[in-house]
Amino acid sequence: MGNVCSASVSCDAVFTRCLDCAIGKTAYISELKDNLDALQTELQKLLEARNDLMRRVNIAEQKQMKRTDQVRGWLSRVQNVEVEVGELQEIRSQEIEKLCLGGYCSKNCKSSYKFGKKVAGKLKVVATLKGEGVFEGVAEKVPLSVAEVKPSEATIVGLQLIFDQVWRSIEEEQVTIVGLYGMGGVGKTTLLTQINNTFLNISNDYDTVIWVVVSRDLQVDRIQEMIGQKIGLVEESWKNKSVEDKASDIFKILRNKKFVLLLDDVWERVDLTTVGIPLPSENVACKIVFTTRFLDVCGRMEVNRKFKVECLGEEEAWKLFEKKVGRETLSNHPDILELAQIVAKECGGLPLVLVTIGRAMTFKKTPQEWRYAIQILRRAPSKFPGMEKQVYPLLKSSYDSLPDDKIKSCFLYCSLFPEDFRIRKTKLIDCWLGENILDVYDQSEVHNHGYYIIGVLVHACLLEEEEIRGEHYVKMHDVIRDMALWIACEVKEEQQKFLVQVGVELTGAPKVKEWEDIKRISLMENKIESLKLSYNKFLTKLPSGISNLVSLQYLDLSWSTIIELPMELKALVGLKCLILENTRNLCTIxxxxxxxxxxxxxxxxxxxxxxVSDQEIGEDSVLFGGGEYLLEELLGLHSLNVLSITLKSRYALQRFLSSRKFQNCTHGLSVRYFDDSRTLDVSSLADLKYLHRLNILNCEKLEELKIEHLKVVQKTLEPDHFHDLNRVQVVSCSKIRDLTWVVFVRNLKYLKIESCYELEEIISGRKLGEEFPEMMENLNLLSKLHSANIRNLPNLKRIYWKALRFPHLEEFYVRGCPKLKKLPLDSNSAKGQKIVISGSENWWKELKWENEATQNAFLPYFKPC
Known part of the structure; x- marks a missing residue:
């Protein structure tokens, strides 16, 4: 009985489950149409809820906020469901047609069952999503990215070396403010862009990197808005705040962050405090890097480190130019490659010009086009495509920023000299003064003003400085010179009416329609016989018509072979500057x-x-070289501010030194043919306040250059005496035995000693010890020396008895000094300085060295001659 009963119960359960299952499956079929309608309705409600949510999200995202992960996930799921429901609805009619028996059965039960089950499932999903779509907050403030990537070249051609140097400085803890300066178009912004992008590519602990373009018209509120946008201060209400309130808000955020501020194109000092930038300190960890065209801005911004961004070297310039032109063009004809290299050189290594001209020459596939380009770049570069619209205006903004019209005129004047011409600073100032560009000041100011203007132009990267053998020069970059000529000749509001035809092999005067309208003419480095004066070895006589130039203010006859000055020159009453240097054939004035x-x-x-030519003078003029008569004339010139002169007797020198006027205006002095004296107290020259160069020449009877006067004044000697003297030459003074007095020339940069046959030592340690014991205690002898030239000194045994420090020495030339067996050098004499030592190979082989380390230190720098 039990077994029978048990079997009965089991069969009922199985039947019930089967019945429930059948009923459930039937429901998927019988309720299919209703479920499809409900699914469409519920989906519509879900999409409406989604749209409401998206409006809230969009408003938040306009405020630079970021949608939450929950919202992002829910929206994604809604999107998926929308697609899936759409797919089900697409086959709705097809599935409903399968139904029969009033919708309770299907012609294909299995297919209808599966479809109905999907519909029921999606209905539940939609209902669930609808219930989940209630959010109190839909977005949150965006965490700031460290830096925003800036578009740039994949590689920075030619700038990698300076980039590495700058980046190392940024990594140094003590370096907080870095300035990058250089001329317009040289690649400063490219370099700063690379710095910005590097913060994205390497791991660092900075919270944010802020990029701000400052520009010439510095506007504090615009700078604040760029910073505010980066640190999340973007509400319209914040933008309407005052500069002071904005600064306070910026300061509150940044003082607790470790940040980098990159300022591009700075033209004047940016007051960081006014902007709201916390200054670097122990409590504020930040780095500030900026670009500027002006060295002075680096000073005003109180940089810890500054870097000059230079033009590219020849190899790097070619790589950039080659990249812009393209290999297809360069390989189109065998002659193009060589011509393209010439064009690249005309760009002067300036990236802006290399890129502009490189792009213009793309697809110029004939040699004739390239040759024409070379002609244009050499004769009329402003006519080359892109120069007048893209290059010169960018460079001209540096010119426009110069403080006043006087300095602008001084700058434009420099374009009168040839390309790559080294202009001696003193000559340039002479020209400015002689042409009325500079105002006339007293002696203490006239040249100081000129040097000040040169400094302004150098610091604006419009001139480049060079120092060669103690002489100071400036030169113009070729493209800057082209821009200056463009301004002077073609820009209407700036026109200076220049005629510049330099180095174009003219044999006669250029053909110009309106000579009378031209203000300044430069015809240097031509083959003109009828006009050229200075550096003209064929000019032996001035033209008779020169007296007609009554308005002439500047006359330069230097290095000409002129024999005499005609008396007709007295008509030039407006003459302000007369240059007669190195007119070695000029015997008569x-x-x-x-x-x-x-x-x-x-x-x-x-x-x-x-x-001096005058029949009444007689033989005395030969004895004294006419010097004393000329001195009388010079004393009557009340406007004379700068004088360099040759004196040929002790008597003339004494009269010269007794004049306070000459003490205050002498820049150069040569004493020559002192046959009336065996001694010369050079310390008497210490009162010449502005003496720059001193030559002692052809004094065959001179035995001693005494320093008697300095024994009395040595305690008060520093720093005024011989302060400006930096060039000394002693030539053909055969009886002199030492030149110990030069130790008092503290700023000596160039020393030349030649044909002094009895000279045994240059600086006598014995004489120093006996006569100037104080000097022995604090030796810093010849420490400013840049160049030494000693030759034809057969008895010279030593320069000084022990090694000296030469931190600035660049060249040491020795010739005809067979007894000089040891130089005053040791391994510490020129640390970090590469000295070129020139001499005969035999002399070099016989030199004795302090030790092997010294010999090894200087061995690579010997240059046989």
């Missing part, structure tokens, strides 16, 4: 000629072999 130049400010005549 008429008496009372110089006194006619009442407006004369500058007279330079060292290296001039003059005598």
């Amino acid at each position: 008429p008496r009372n000629l110089i006194s006619h130049f009442s407006a004369l400010h500058i007279l330079r005549m060292t290296g001039c072999s003059y005598n």
Whole structure:
């Protein structure tokens, strides 16, 4: 009985489950149409809820906020369901047609069952999503990215070395403010962009990197808005706040962050405090890097480290130019490659020009086109495509920013000199003064003002400085010079009416329609016989019509072979600057000629072999070289501010030194043919306040250069005496035995000693110890020396008895000094400085060294001659 009963119960259960299952499956079929309608309705409600949510999300995202992960996930699931329901609805009619028996059965039960089950499942999913779609907050403030990537070249051609140097500085803890300066178009912004992007590519602990373009019209509120956008201060209400309130808000956020501020194109000091930038300190961890065209801005921004971004070297310039032109063009004809390299050189290594011209020459596939490009770039670069619209205006903004019209005129004047021409600073200032560009000041100011203007132009990267053998020069970058000529000749509001035809092999005067309208003319480095004066070895006589140039203010006859000055020159009463340097054939200057130049400010005549011509003078003029007569004339020139002169007797020198006027205006002095004296107390020259160069020449009877006067004044000698003297030459003074006095020339940069046959040592340690014991206690002898040239000194045994420090020495030339067996050098003499030592190979082989380390230190720098 039990077994029978048990079997009965089991069969009922199985039947019930089967019945329930059948009923459930039937429901998927019988309720299919209703479920499809409900699914469509519920989906519509879900999409409406989604749309409401998206409006809230969009408003938040406009405020630079970021949707939450929950919202992002829910929206994604809704999107998926929308697609899936759409797919079910697409086959709705097809599935309903399968139904029969009033919808309770199907012609294909299995297929209808599966479809109905999917519909029922999606209905539940939609209902669930609808219930989950209630959010109190839909977005949150975006965590700031460290930096925003800036578009840039994949590689920074030619800038990698300086980038590495700058990046190392940024990594140094003590370096907080870095300035990158250089001329326009040189690649400063490219370099700063690379710095910005590097913060994205390497791991670092900075919270944010902020990029701000400052520009010439510095606007604090615009800078604040760029910073505010980066740190999340973007509400309209914040933008309407005052500069002070914005600064306070920025400060509150940044003072607790470790940040980098990159300022591009800074033209003047940015007051960081006014902007709201916390200054670097122990409590504020930040780095500030900026670009500027002006070295002075680096000073005003109080940088810890500054870097000059230079033009590219020849190899790097070619790589950039080659990249912009493209290999297809360069390989199109065998001649194009060589011509393209010439064009690239014309760009002067300036990336802006290399890119502009490189792009213009893309697809120029004939040699003729390239040759024409070279002609244009050399004769009229402003006419080359892109130069007048893209290059010159960018460079001209540096010119426009110069402080005043006087400095602008001084800058444009430099374009009169040839390309790559080294202009001696003193000559340039002479020209400015002689042409009325500079105002006339007293001696203490006239040249200081000129040097100040040169400094402004150098610091604006419009001129480049060079120092060669103690002489100071400036030169113009080729493209800057082209831009200056464009301004002077073609920009209407700036026109200076220049005629510049330099180095174009003219044999006669250029054909110009309106000569009378031209203000300044430069015809240097041509083959003109009828016009050229200075550096003209064929000019032996001035043209007779020169007296008609009554308005002439600047006359330069230097290095010409002129024999005499005609008395007709007295008509040039407006002459301000007369240059007669190194006119070695000029033997005659008429008496009372110089006194006619009442407006004369500058007279330079060292290296001039003059005598004063006057029948009444007699033999004394030969004895004294006419010097004393000329001195009388010079004393009557009340405007004279700058003088360089040759004196040929002890008597003339004494008269010269007794004049306070000459003490205050002498820049150069040559003493020559002192046959009336065996000694010369050079310490008497210490009162010449502005003496720059001193030559002692052809004094065959001179035995001693004494320093007697300095024994009395040595305690008060520093720093005024010989302060400006930096060039000394002693030539053909055969009886002199030492030149110990040069130790008092603290700023000596160039020393030349030649044909002094009895000279045994240059600096006598014995004489120093006996006569100036104080000097021995604090030796810093010749520490400013840049160049030493000693030759034809057969008895020279030593320069100094022990090694000296030469931190600035660049060249040491020795020739004809067979007894000089040891140089005053040890391994510490020139640390970090590469000295070129020139001499004969035999002399070099016989040199004795302090030790092997010293020999090894200088061995690579020997240059046989």
